[in-house]
Amino acid sequence: MPDITTLHNLYVNDSNGLLTTITAIYDRIEGKDFNPVWISIIPREKAIARVKQLSLITIEERVKLPLYGIPFAVKDNIDVATLPTTAGCPAFACGPVAENAPLVEKLEQAGAILIGKTNMDQFATGLVGTRSPYGACASVFNTNYISGGSSSGSAVAVASGLVTFSLGTDTAGSGRIPAMFNNIIGLKPTRGLLSARGVVPACRSLDCVSIFAETASDAAIILSVTRGFDEFDPYSRIPSDSSGASPWIIAPTFRIGIPTVVTREFFGDIHNPVLFQKAINVISHDLNGELIEFDLTPFLNVASLLYKGPWVAERYAAVGNFVDQHLTEIDPTVRTIITKAKDYTAVDTFNAIYELERLKKKTNKLWEMFDVMLVPTAPRAFTFDEIGAAPIEYNSQLGYYTNFVNLLDLAAIAIPAGIRPDGLPFSVTLISHAFTDTALLILGDRIHRSLATNIGGSSRSLADTPKLLSMDNCNMPSNCFLIAVVGAHLSGQPLNYQLTERKARLIRTCHTNQEYRLYALKDCVPAKPGLLHVKNSEGRGIELEIWAVSADKIASFIAMIPSPLSIGNIHLDDGQIVKGFLVEPSAVNDAQDITHFGGWRSYLNSTKASS
Structure with missing residues (x-):
C-alpha cells in the first residue's frame, strides 16, 4: 500500500482513486487467505459508504484532513464501535462495543478509513505472535518464521500492503519486535502521550498504543493526529515546555550509546551481529554520530523485573478474574504467565519498586554519556517450530533489548536496517528519554534511508517516499x-x-x-x-x-x-x-x-x- 503522500497525490489526480484503492484492499482480503491477519473486518459496504462520504469533500477542504482516505487497521484489544473486542480470546468479547476508542475516533476524524481489527497474542501476552486461537501470523519474508507479537496482525497488515498504517500496543516490545520481523517502522511512543482509553490493558501502568508504518514520515503524521491529553485516561500526560528537549537532533553531531560487545547478545545468530555493526558504522561515518560504548547490564536488570517480578500481577489485575473462569479457553502459555501473578505479594511489589528506583539511578548516570541509545530490535528471529519447543524461553530472548524501555519511561522507534543473507529482515531500535518521540522519528528517518532500500515486504523503493526532515531544513524542537x-x-x-x-x-x-x-x-x-x-x-x-x-x-x-x-x-x-x-x-x-x-x-x- 503506498505511503500517505503518494495516496493523497493519487486522490487529487484520479477522481476514482479512493474508491479503487479501498475496493482493491477488499478484493485482496477476499481473494486470499488473510484470516490469520484479521479477527474482524469492517463490512465492504460500510467502507464504500465511507469512501462516498469522503469523496464529497472538496480538494481544498481535504488539507484539513491529514489522513484523508488513508486505510488503517487496529489491534483487537482496541475498541471499535460495532465490532467486538476479543483481545485474542473469543470468549472475552461481549458483543459489539458501543464506542470507538478515542484514538480510533481521532483517526477517522482526520479522514482515515478503518479496514478491520487484527490478530494478536492473547491478552497481549507475548512477543511471538503465535498465542492466538485465530491462527498464527508469519513473517511476510518467510512463512516458516514468526511474525513477532503481540501486535502480530497489525504489523503484517502494513508489511503486506493491506493498509498504510496500523495501531498496536506495547508493554514489553510488542510495537517493536513485529516491526523488525516484517521490515517496517515501529514507533513506541512515550507512555501517556497517546490515550489508552478503550484499550484492554496488559499492564495498565506500562502500556502504550504503538504505531506501525512503512516510513518515519508517515509515523510522524499519525503521531501528530493521535497525540494529546485525555482527561479520562488516568495515565494520560501533558508534557511540559521542556519535556523531551532534543537539541542534539539539529547539532552537527549527536552522541549515540551502543552496548559494549560483552553485553550484546544474539543467542547464537551469526547474521544480525554483522548487520548491527554495519548500522553502527553508517551512523558513525555517514551521519556523524559520536559512538559511546556503555554497559547494558543495569538496563537488563530492569528488564528482568518485567516478567520475573510482580509486574506480572498487573496482568492478573487486568484480566485475571476472566482467566480463572475460562481456563480452558486461554492459551496454555498465556494462562501460565497470568496465573503466576498469584505467587507475588504486596511486599514483593514494593520491594520491586524499590529495586527499580535503585536501578534508575544507575541508568540515569549512563544517560549522561549519550543522547540516544542504539540497540538491535531483537537478538534473532525464530521459526514456529523453535517457539513451539520453548515458548517462554525464546519469548524472553526476544525481549532482551525491549523489556526495560517502558519500565524506565523511555521512547523508542524500531527501524529497518537491512536484509540478511537468508532473506530475513534486520532492525535496530533508537531509544531516548520520554517525549523525545519527534526527534527519534527525525533521526530514525535518516538511519532508515541509510540502511534500507525497499519498503516492508514489497519491491517499492524507500527513496521514492518523502523524507521526514533533512539536516538542512530541520526545525528546532519547540522545547x-x-x-x-x-x-x-x-x-x-x-x-x-x-x-x-x-x-x-x-x-x-x-x-x-x-x-x-x-x-x-x-x-x-x-x-x-x-x-x-x-x-x-x-x-x-x-x-x-x-x-x-x-x-x-x-x-x-x-x-x-x-x-x-x-x-x-x-x-x-x-x-x-x-x-x-x-x-x-x-x-x-x-x-x-x-x-x-x-x-x-x-x-x-x-x-x-x-x-
Whole structure:
C-alpha cells in the first residue's frame, strides 16, 4: 500500500482513486487467505459508504484532513464501535462495543478509513505472535518464521500492503519486535502521550498504543493526529515546555550509546551481529554520530523485573478474574504467565519498586554519556517450530533489548536496517528519554534511508517516499531555545561551561549581517566583547555561535548575564533572526572598536601575537 503522500497525490489526480484503492484492499482480503491477519473486518459496504462520504469533500477542504482516505487497521484489544473486542480470546468479547476508542475516533476524524481489527497474542501476552486461537501470523519474508507479537496482525497488515498504517500496543516490545520481523517502522511512543482509553490493558501502568508504518514520515503524521491529553485516561500526560528537549537532533553531531560487545547478545545468530555493526558504522561515518560504548547490564536488570517480578500481577489485575473462569479457553502459555501473578505479594511489589528506583539511578548516570541509545530490535528471529519447543524461553530472548524501555519511561522507534543473507529482515531500535518521540522519528528517518532500500515486504523503493526532515531544513524542537553567543561563551572560552553544564549543544558557527559593531569592553573579568546593532553601519559581519538550550534551562542561563550585556534580536547574514548577546549603547563610549577583526577569537589571537 503506498505511503500517505503518494495516496493523497493519487486522490487529487484520479477522481476514482479512493474508491479503487479501498475496493482493491477488499478484493485482496477476499481473494486470499488473510484470516490469520484479521479477527474482524469492517463490512465492504460500510467502507464504500465511507469512501462516498469522503469523496464529497472538496480538494481544498481535504488539507484539513491529514489522513484523508488513508486505510488503517487496529489491534483487537482496541475498541471499535460495532465490532467486538476479543483481545485474542473469543470468549472475552461481549458483543459489539458501543464506542470507538478515542484514538480510533481521532483517526477517522482526520479522514482515515478503518479496514478491520487484527490478530494478536492473547491478552497481549507475548512477543511471538503465535498465542492466538485465530491462527498464527508469519513473517511476510518467510512463512516458516514468526511474525513477532503481540501486535502480530497489525504489523503484517502494513508489511503486506493491506493498509498504510496500523495501531498496536506495547508493554514489553510488542510495537517493536513485529516491526523488525516484517521490515517496517515501529514507533513506541512515550507512555501517556497517546490515550489508552478503550484499550484492554496488559499492564495498565506500562502500556502504550504503538504505531506501525512503512516510513518515519508517515509515523510522524499519525503521531501528530493521535497525540494529546485525555482527561479520562488516568495515565494520560501533558508534557511540559521542556519535556523531551532534543537539541542534539539539529547539532552537527549527536552522541549515540551502543552496548559494549560483552553485553550484546544474539543467542547464537551469526547474521544480525554483522548487520548491527554495519548500522553502527553508517551512523558513525555517514551521519556523524559520536559512538559511546556503555554497559547494558543495569538496563537488563530492569528488564528482568518485567516478567520475573510482580509486574506480572498487573496482568492478573487486568484480566485475571476472566482467566480463572475460562481456563480452558486461554492459551496454555498465556494462562501460565497470568496465573503466576498469584505467587507475588504486596511486599514483593514494593520491594520491586524499590529495586527499580535503585536501578534508575544507575541508568540515569549512563544517560549522561549519550543522547540516544542504539540497540538491535531483537537478538534473532525464530521459526514456529523453535517457539513451539520453548515458548517462554525464546519469548524472553526476544525481549532482551525491549523489556526495560517502558519500565524506565523511555521512547523508542524500531527501524529497518537491512536484509540478511537468508532473506530475513534486520532492525535496530533508537531509544531516548520520554517525549523525545519527534526527534527519534527525525533521526530514525535518516538511519532508515541509510540502511534500507525497499519498503516492508514489497519491491517499492524507500527513496521514492518523502523524507521526514533533512539536516538542512530541520526545525528546532519547540522545547529548545536558540541563542547566539559572541564572546566569553564561545567554544573554548572561559564561560562556555555555563552552556555545556546545561547540556546545550553547538548548532553552527555563522555571522551577523553588516549592521553590527563589536567592542572590547573595559573592566570585565573574564574579558568580554559587546555586540551593538548600528543601523546602516558599513562594518563586516561578526562571527558568532548558535547554541540550542533546553527551554527549562534558559531562564537560569539568562539570569547570569551581567550588565551591560543583555539578550536581544540579532540579524544574521542569511536573513535569520535569533536571540543573542547584545550590549547597552552607553557601555561602548569608552570601549575599543574591534569590528575590523570580524570576531572575538580573532581579536584575542591578535592580542596574543602582539604580546
